Amino acid sequence: MSTQALPTTATVAVIGAGAMGAGIAQVAAQAGHAVQLLDLKPGAAAQAIAGIQKTFTRLAEKGRMTAQAASEAGARVSLAATAAELSGAALVVEAVVEKLDVKQQLFAELEGIVSDDCILATNTSSISITAIGAALRRPQRLLGMHFFNPAPLMALVEVVSGLATEAAVAQAVHDTALDWGKSPVFTKSSPGFIVNRCARPYYAEALRLLSEQAADPATLDAVMREAGGFRMGPFELMDLIGHDVNFAVTRSVFEAHFGDPRFTPSLIQQELVNAGYFGRKSGRGFYDHAAGALAPAPTTEAPATLANGLALWTGEALGQALAKRLTAAGVPFTAHDVRHNDARVLRVGETLVHLTDGRSATQRAADNSHEATVLADLTLDPLTARGIALARADHCSEAAFKAAVAVFQAAGLSVARLDDVPGLAVMRTVAMLANEAADAVSQGVCDAAAADTAMCKGVNYPIGPLAWADAIGLPQVLAVLDHLAKAYGEDRYRASLLLRRRVAARRPFHD
Incomplete structure (x- = not known):
């Protein structure tokens, strides 16, 4: 005892x-x-x-x-x-x-x-x-x-x-x-305590992605499960919780924080509540829950033909995992055992694939002066992930995009195509979850260990948001947030001062 x-x-x-x-x-x-x-x-x-x-x-x-x-x-x-x-x-x-x-x-x-x-x-x-x-x-x-x-x-x-x-x-x-x-x-x-405060970005970023037509709910849910390792995607989880309840909590936290834009409720969810589409308990939400209704399948890319001349940069975790998966599949490639200064993951033909850093693929292509630019989303564990999300720049041809798709498919990953939204799905969500947890710690709501424990034990996250940020690298998380803030021009994506301090001090949240 x-x-x-x-x-x-x-x-x-x-x-x-x-x-x-x-x-x-x-x-x-x-x-x-x-x-x-x-x-x-x-x-x-x-x-x-x-x-x-x-x-x-x-x-x-x-x-x-x-x-x-x-x-x-x-x-x-x-x-x-x-x-x-x-x-x-x-x-x-x-x-x-x-x-x-x-x-x-x-x-x-x-x-x-x-x-x-x-x-x-x-x-x-x-x-x-x-x-x-x-x-x-x-x-x-x-x-x-x-x-x-x-x-x-x-x-x-x-x-x-x-x-x-x-x-x-x-x-x-x-x-x-x-x-x-x-x-x-x-x-x-304090408003929302730990879980109801720190979990808001999981729903908010999904709803914003839907509003920007990044993909349909089933596809975004699949990405969060198969790439992000979450037990349930945000849309199916909101349907389970009930949109009346979830929307009310969001409004409560938003109002209790005096209208802080980080907690702004979604017009899409408000419409569902207005219609009485509360989710499972009402028989309809983002999905049809009527007896006998079939769940919609996520949209994934059709099989693409793998081109010759594949090069991987294994200094990145994703590139390293792809090398192991492709070797197991018997796919030849050239390996560069370095971390490229533009965080590239692979090159096939003229197509360059980078891990998202919060910029859109179109912005990345313009900044790098390379039209055939494709971005890959974050995965919890690229060695075991079942799927991944990709987006192409507006400059990038369909053929160049398909060349990238084929590489990931050859590595055993299903590929979901997202529209070119900044930060894609998993990366921007995890960055925002970590940012909110960091702010909670900085304001004395809890300590870092409690924030991570609460999110793992209270809402079944695969890893605590601050531990996940440490694993990604705090400078990378900060870069994602800063790029999101620049892309949207909104205070919603402002980085926590504690996160900035940790980056400046070169200290993770968990020493």
Whole structure:
């Protein structure tokens, strides 16, 4: 057991028997605590308890816990009919409606019931902990304990301190969550905390790419999965979350940051919400979710003929991976074991392929005075990636583009053609995710380790954004952001001052 964790003899109370409240109650009971579950809706708590007990039974049937442990865990959850019955709780976790006045009233009532050393926690995902605590007599024992849905399966817990929260209270909740098998991270009360703030670019950049007709949703989703290593593409993920929910969170973060353009909501998503196209729950979003509907296939390039005279620059990770993949496929090439000053990856005939640096291919062709210019997008691991996105300059002929396509296909990669948008898809998204995480660190919202843990454990990113930026190279990430800012002329793409400092100091985020 962690040093400051609540002992299993301590009673945990959960208020709100919806999906989140029931999930939190299940986690606490499985960890060994007696749990009281309260919901003012008649029958809701009893129904939730029955569901929790059935879940424990199913876990025993699957061999994930013994029948005795399942029976004992289920018996530890009891129904509370009124708040007055929670007087003996050591920790109360609130999971009711997301309304400030409701939460303030509830915690004010609890202050007159529980002991002075009882910890009060809210599962809010968006409301200021400081604002909730402002109505309390002892706001120092209030904090956020933000679980992610479904609580029994998702590892992350954001431990959120308001302005008045005592450090010892936050530490106790952190250690308790750790003992419950979770991955807790400290953060301070600020709009979106860590995850809902730092994840915004994943949706925002995809929506902007769609608005610029870079590709269709299915193709962009496939690129983010097959090249970026994300479990779900942004459009399918927004359909799963629900556009009403996702759009509301974006608006909330945007307004809470006083209209910062980095968080500007999308007109495309607003139209979906206006139409009632919320995603899976309404049967339609970016995709048709009606029974029997077929998912659209991503658009990929038809097989192209490989030309002779291929040269690779293996000083770049992509060029190095292509060399290994092409060697395995028996494709001959000339290797230049150097990093070219224009970050080129390969040359075939007159076609030059570069890794994107945030400029469009057309701008890159003009800057390099080379018409047959093609850009390749970032891949999480070019050795194992299943696909990659390419874009050609407006100057580049179709034949020259096809020559590049053939090389990647010969290396076993499916190729998605994107229109010539700055930064392509994976690179600009990862740069923006890292930039937002860097800003959160610079503002004391969390540290770098917490930012990466939160994004991996809370939204299943394949690697933390700051660790990913370190792997790419911070100077390259900064160059992408600066080129995006120049291309768009918007403050949306301004680079974090902390990122600039790290580049100037030649220090990664994780030493």
